[in-house]
Amino acid sequence: MKSFIKPINYEKSKTRKWKNDIGRFENMTYLQGEDAYLCANGRKLKAERTYQSKTKTGYKSEKTYYACEDCTGCPMKENCIHGNHFKKPMEERTKHLTVAKKFLRQRQEDRKRITSEEGIELRMNRSIQAEGAFADIKADMNFRRFLCRGTENALVAVDLLAMAHNIQKLHHKIQHGTASRHRIPVKEAA
Ligand code: SF4
Known part of the structure; x- marks a missing residue:
């Protein structure tokens, strides 16, 4: 790793x-x-x-x-x-x-x-893709620490959090009428 x-x-x-x-x-x-x-x-x-x-x-x-x-x-x-x-x-x-x-x-x-080409790309993607969800889960959902022990149990907790986060995202999209379209229009393949 x-x-x-x-x-x-x-x-x-x-x-x-x-x-x-x-x-x-x-x-x-x-x-x-x-x-x-x-x-x-x-x-x-x-x-x-x-x-x-x-x-x-x-x-x-x-x-x-x-x-x-x-x-x-x-x-x-x-x-x-x-x-x-x-x-x-x-x-x-x-x-x-x-x-x-x-x-x-x-x-x-x-x-x-982290300063290699691969590292810069990975860091950029993490800040776009993961940090927002991480902040939502930590600050908005107030998840500060695992309440169970063991990798298996912690993975179950993460899965539940991810599901809750995705349901919340879907809820927001439905509320704003954006559930059935892409935020940024997808370009047609040539
Ligand atoms: S710069 Fe001066 S004080 Fe610092 S290690 Fe060198 S000789 Fe010593």
Whole structure:
């Protein structure tokens, strides 16, 4: 199964603010052979260690910790090192990054897929065909969550919702006298 879903940061990553943020590893040059990032000041952030992390929901991932070899005297520090909750003064601070490589790789593959010709077509069709029905079911019919467990039961619930949605659409068409004609006239075949 291939996903064609926009990464959560997709829209944000197109903004000028994001693109100009020199503190983001996405805006640094990755040096494949050395497993290091090259920052805006031409210094290297080398991989120092990896560790396992676990989210509150139990998702486990491996993260790599990168630290800059030397940030002393860097005139870009204020724009590169974020966060004001450190006791150390800015002059003594060093830039570091944490990257989940597997997650990053999957996100890059996902981005490639959604910006491909096939991905653009699929996304366009989804917004035309599925999003409206999804919004009607969620907001108008107030369907916020499944009340049953198991794939089979959830599928039955989806089928019932789809039937209810289609009956509602048909009802509207009958009310507006458009049930027996196409919304956009069908072109005659040549
Ligand atoms: S603060 Fe460090 S990592 Fe950031 S640009 Fe300066 S030297 Fe590079």
